Amino acid sequence: MDLDDGTDVLMHDDDVLDSTETYTQFTGTSLGSAIKPEHDDPREGFSRTKVLKSATPALKGAGLKIASVDHRLNPRKDAPRPPKFDGLPYSTAQTGLVYDVRMRFHVEAIPSEHDMHPEDPRRIHAIFEAFVHAGLAWREGCNGPSDYYMGRIDARKVTKDEVCLVHTDKHWDWVQSLSTKTAEELVDELQHPGEYRQMDSVYLSPSTPYCAALSAGGAIEACRAIMLGTVKNVFAVIRPPGHHAEREDVKGFCFYDNVSIATKACQQEFGERCRKVFILDWDVHHGNGIQQANYDDPNVLYISLHVHKDGRFYPENSYRDRRDPYGDHLHCGEGAGLGTNVNIPWRNHGMGDADYIYAFQQIVMPIATEFDPDLVIIAAGFDAAEGDMLGGCHVTPAAYAHMTHMLMSLAKGRVAVCLEGGYNLDSIARSACAVGRTLMGEPPDRLDSFNPTKSGVDDVKMVVRQQSKFWSCLYPKDLTARLAGPLQGERMHDLVRKWQATTLWEEHEMSPLFIHKEKLSKSFENQVLATPNYTEARPLLVILHDPPEVLASPDPRTGKIELHNTWLTDIVKTYVNWAVKQGFAVIDVNLPKHVTSDDGTQAHEEVDEVVYRTKEATQLLSYLWDNYIELNDSTHVFLMGTNTGHGAIINFIKANEERAQERLTKAISFVEDVPLQSCKSATNDQLQYWYYGASLVFVADEHGFWHSEFARKIKKRFGRLYKSGEENISDMLIAHKDAVTEALLQETEQWRSGRPASDDEDMAGTGAALPEPIQKGLPPVGNFALSPRGKGISNGNFASPRGRATRSPRIGSPPKATPPTANFALSPRQRLSRSPAK
Ligand SMILES: [Zn+2]
Numbered sequence: 001m002d003l004d005d006g007t008d009v010l011m012h013d014d015d016v017l018d019s020t021e022t023y024t025q026f027t028g029t030s031l032g033s034a035i036k037p038e039h040d041d042p043r044e045g046f047s048r049t050k051v052l053k054s055a056t057p058a059l060k061g062a063g064l065k066i067a068s069v070d071h072r073l074n075p076r077k078d079a080p081r082p083p084k085f086d087g088l089p090y091s092t093a094q095t096g097l098v099y100d101v102r103m104r105f106h107v108e109a110i111p112s113e114h115d116m117h118p119e120d121p122r123r124i125h126a127i128f129e130a131f132v133h134a135g136l137a138w139r140e141g142c143n144g145p146s147d148y149y150m151g152r153i154d155a156r157k158v159t160k161d162e163v164c165l166v167h168t169d170k171h172w173d174w175v176q177s178l179s180t181k182t183a184e185e186l187v188d189e190l191q192h193p194g195e196y197r198q199m200d201s202v203y204l205s206p207s208t209p210y211c212a213a214l215s216a217g218g219a220i221e222a223c224r225a226i227m228l229g230t231v232k233n234v235f236a237v238i239r240p241p242g243h244h245a246e247r248e249d250v251k252g253f254c255f256y257d258n259v260s261i262a263t264k265a266c267q268q269e270f271g272e273r274c275r276k277v278f279i280l281d282w283d284v285h286h287g288n289g290i291q292q293a294n295y296d297d298p299n300v301l302y303i304s305l306h307v308h309k310d311g312r313f314y315p316e317n318s319y320r321d322r323r324d325p326y327g328d329h330l331h332c333g334e335g336a337g338l339g340t341n342v343n344i345p346w347r348n349h350g351m352g353d354a355d356y357i358y359a360f361q362q363i364v365m366p367i368a369t370e371f372d373p374d375l376v377i378i379a380a381g382f383d384a385a386e387g388d389m390l391g392g393c394h395v396t397p398a399a400y401a402h403m404t405h406m407l408m409s410l411a412k413g414r415v416a417v418c419l420e421g422g423y424n425l426d427s428i429a430r431s432a433c434a435v436g437r438t439l440m441g442e443p444p445d446r447l448d449s450f451n452p453t454k455s456g457v458d459d460v461k462m463v464v465r466q467q468s469k470f471w472s473c474l475y476p477k478d479l480t481a482r483l484a485g486p487l488q489g490e491r492m493h494d495l496v497r498k499w500q501a502t503t504l505w506e507e508h509e510m511s512p513l514f515i516h517k518e519k520l521s522k523s524f525e526n527q528v529l530a531t532p533n534y535t536e537a538r539p540l541l542v543i544l545h546d547p548p549e550v551l552a553s554p555d556p557r558t559g560k561i562e563l564h565n566t567w568l569t570d571i572v573k574t575y576v577n578w579a580v581k582q583g584f585a586v587i588d589v590n591l592p593k594h595v596t597s598d599d600g601t602q603a604h605e606e607v608d609e610v611v612y613r614t615k616e617a618t619q620l621l622s623y624l625w626d627n628y629i630e631l632n633d634s635t636h637v638f639l640m641g642t643n644t645g646h647g648a649i650i651n652f653i654k655a656n657e658e659r660a661q662e663r664l665t666k667a668i669s670f671v672e673d674v675p676l677q678s679c680k681s682a683t684n685d686q687l688q689y690w691y692y693g694a695s696l697v698f699v700a701d702e703h704g705f706w707h708s709e710f711a712r713k714i715k716k717r718f719g720r721l722y723k724s725g726e727e728n729i730s731d732m733l734i735a736h737k738d739a740v741t742e743a744l745l746q747e748t749e750q751w752r753s754g755r756p757a758s759d760d761e762d763m764a765g766t767g768a769a770l771p772e773p774i775q776k777g778l779p780p781v782g783n784f785a786l787s788p789r790g791k792g793i794s795n796g797n798f799a800s801p802r803g804r805a806t807r808s809p810r811i812g813s814p815p816k817a818t819p820p821t822a823n824f825a826l827s828p829r830q831r832l833s834r835s836p837a838k
Pocket residue numbers: 283284285381383420421422
């Protein structure tokens with residue numbers, strides 16, 4: 001079957017009309033009688049364009065022809081078929097199929113020959129053809145008893161009253177008005193939409209109102225057939241799609257929100273029997289229309305899995321609501337409907353089967369089971385399918401079958417599948433077939449991939465945390481509400497840095513350097529700690545590192561972390577200890593992964609973006625260089641950076657080529673979860689060679705770099721690269737400590753051989769200045785100290801305390817023995833009886 005051969009465009013498909021039209025005539029039997037559309041004229045609205053004129057004769061003829069085999073559902077004929085063998089269960093009803101060739105009449109008013117619009121009329125035909133080829137749908141010429149096929153359900157035009165369950169009168173009137181416009185007028189309408197209306201990704205034709213009405217009416221009849229018990233489930237192959245259409249706006253190829261209209265119509269008609277409707281939207285785009293239509297309805301659960309890319313993927317936002325990008329996980333419904341809107345937004349493209357199945361297992365099925373719907377409607381776009389040009393994801397037909405299969409366990413199997421997007425004719429045909437087969441009772445195919453992506457797991461866990469507020473089945477529960485109350489916790493990263501400052505003070509008399517930062521935050525307290533000898537003529541090691549790693553074994557149900565099941569690993573400190581022992585001066589820089597503001601909430605905070613963190617770290621390093629490193633007497637300067645520290649070092653070198661080459665002895669990087677940066681200058685070809693000689697770069701085993709094109713022939717500009725056998729920073733710091741210390745010893749060999757032996761023991765006692773403590777008995781919290789001369793010279797976010805000429809920001813000399821905190825002023829014995837520092 002060649003679905004893409006181009007012969008099946010509307011203008012040349014008499015054979016298609018012949019073969020399918022017989023089943024969409026209005027003869028008014030069975031299901032058709034309930035919906036007999038006396039106002040339906042197949043020719044309505046089609047006389048004005050060349051395209052549609054050519055279709056009219058075929059339609060006319062087909063409309064009068066009596067089908068040789070009437071395959072539509074007939075309550076008598078389609079009674080449950082007998083079991084093939086005694087004692088075996090049999091299917092109690094057929095699967096229904098809504099397909100009407102006339103929905104293909106919605107085409108571009110002035111089509112371009114070479115640039116076919118993705119919302120191609122052939123989409124629905126491709127699916128129908130695939131159904132026929134797969135033996136799922138009957139058409140003239142097919143063999144076998146008709147009741148082994150899907151039962152055909154007539155589409156019909158939606159009424160104004162039905163449309164207005166979701167849309168405004170104004171919207172209905174405007175869509176209707178299109179039928180009387182010429183092609184030129186329609187193009188003009190698109191190009192000059194006026195103040196009130198935006199034309200966001202749609203095309204118009206005089207037949208649009210007719211096709212949109214059939215599409216919405218088809219969705220309603222699909223759901224009605226299930227609720228009436230005529231079919232067990234149904235596949236509605238309808239277009240134009242609907243899930244982007246908003247209350248008063250066409251959008252994203254959509255005119256009427258088919259699925260929401262069907263939902264409201266069934267709720268109205270069937271009352272208590274169809275009170276709760278679950279709409280699952282697996283189209284790759286967020287169904288903004290469905291969300292809007294049901295946002296405050298507690299009886300409609302809407303769950304959408306879609307690519308979101310932090311709001312940078314269609315549909316970014318709503319023109320009329322002027323909301324933030326609203327496909328994010330924080331849009332959970334409002335009023336009585338709070339908690340019945342569940343967005344599962346993928347932050348990345350390229351999601352596959354395992355991600356979707358994981359989301360189903362972790363979120364969709366638990367929530368839907370708890371919701372316990374009366375009817376399930378799938379807003380089934382197949383644009384997340386492998387091969388779709390707009391979606392860029394990789395969902396296979398087998399995964400669609402599995403998702404359908406899972407959903408069939410709900411609502412006694414009452415599942416209506418309504419086509420939404422999907423633009424690769426081959427992909428949608430194969431995916432729809434897999435869904436159709438499953439609806440008919442065939443078990444799903446086996447899946448090939450089982451491991452969700454890291455970002456997929458992150459996205460799912462983020463949604464679980466958010467939705468745990470509304471669904472009792474989801475654990476662990478979000479802590480925000482508890483922390484917002486009287487608990488008022490303090491963030492652990494602040495406490496840990498305080499503890500680090502305390503121990504580094506105790507062991508090496510390291511104390512905070514003054515950093516002028518305009519935005520004050522606890523995250524920067526004690527950010528930079530230095531040994532007292534950092535200005536002296538000795539090697540200086542500056543370590544820009546991530547916060548220590550916390551390993552915890554949380555309670556599996558509550559997620560609660562008990563202190564006895566939590567470990568803090570601070571490997572960087574072993575480097576500090578080593579360097580101090582060698583007689584090096586050390587500046588220890590903590591790079592927080594998230595900067596909390598003092599007026600911040602107690603909510604869960606994501607790690608700040610790498611780009612932002614790297615920029616902050618670069619500014620801080622430049623500040624340190626200007627004020628504390630460049631002008632001192634260091635014999636050697638070593639910069640060592642982990643993750644964003646690595647980015648900061650490279651950025652700094654590139655921005656200060658000469659100064660860096662002059663003073664920097666070695667740059668050591670550990671790279672785990674940030675991009676590996678290259679050190680290349682546009683003007684100075686020598687820089688990369690210098691960097692190659694002056695660097696050690698350890699890159700995690702699983703880092704994406706090793707799979708990139710650069711890894712095949714590694715360039716010097718990446719420095720002296722080592723592929724670490726380890727995967728995370730702490731393990732890498734342990735594994736390569738010998739290599740790093742060996743290199744530092746080699747570089748400093750001459751200095752070490754020339755210095756007096758006693759120097760090792762005399763680290764703190766050289767009379768070097770200690771910064772002045774702010775309060776008596778406390779270690780100085782440099783960031784919060786006022787600069788002697790106000791804000792000084794601005795240097796990005798950081799301002800120099802005294803400008804560049806300052807040799808060292810020596811603020812004063814406190815007594816050397818001043819312990820860092822009040823608690824530690826006590827004798828060791830007394831200390832035992834004191835409560836720990838707060
Ligand atoms: Zn879509």
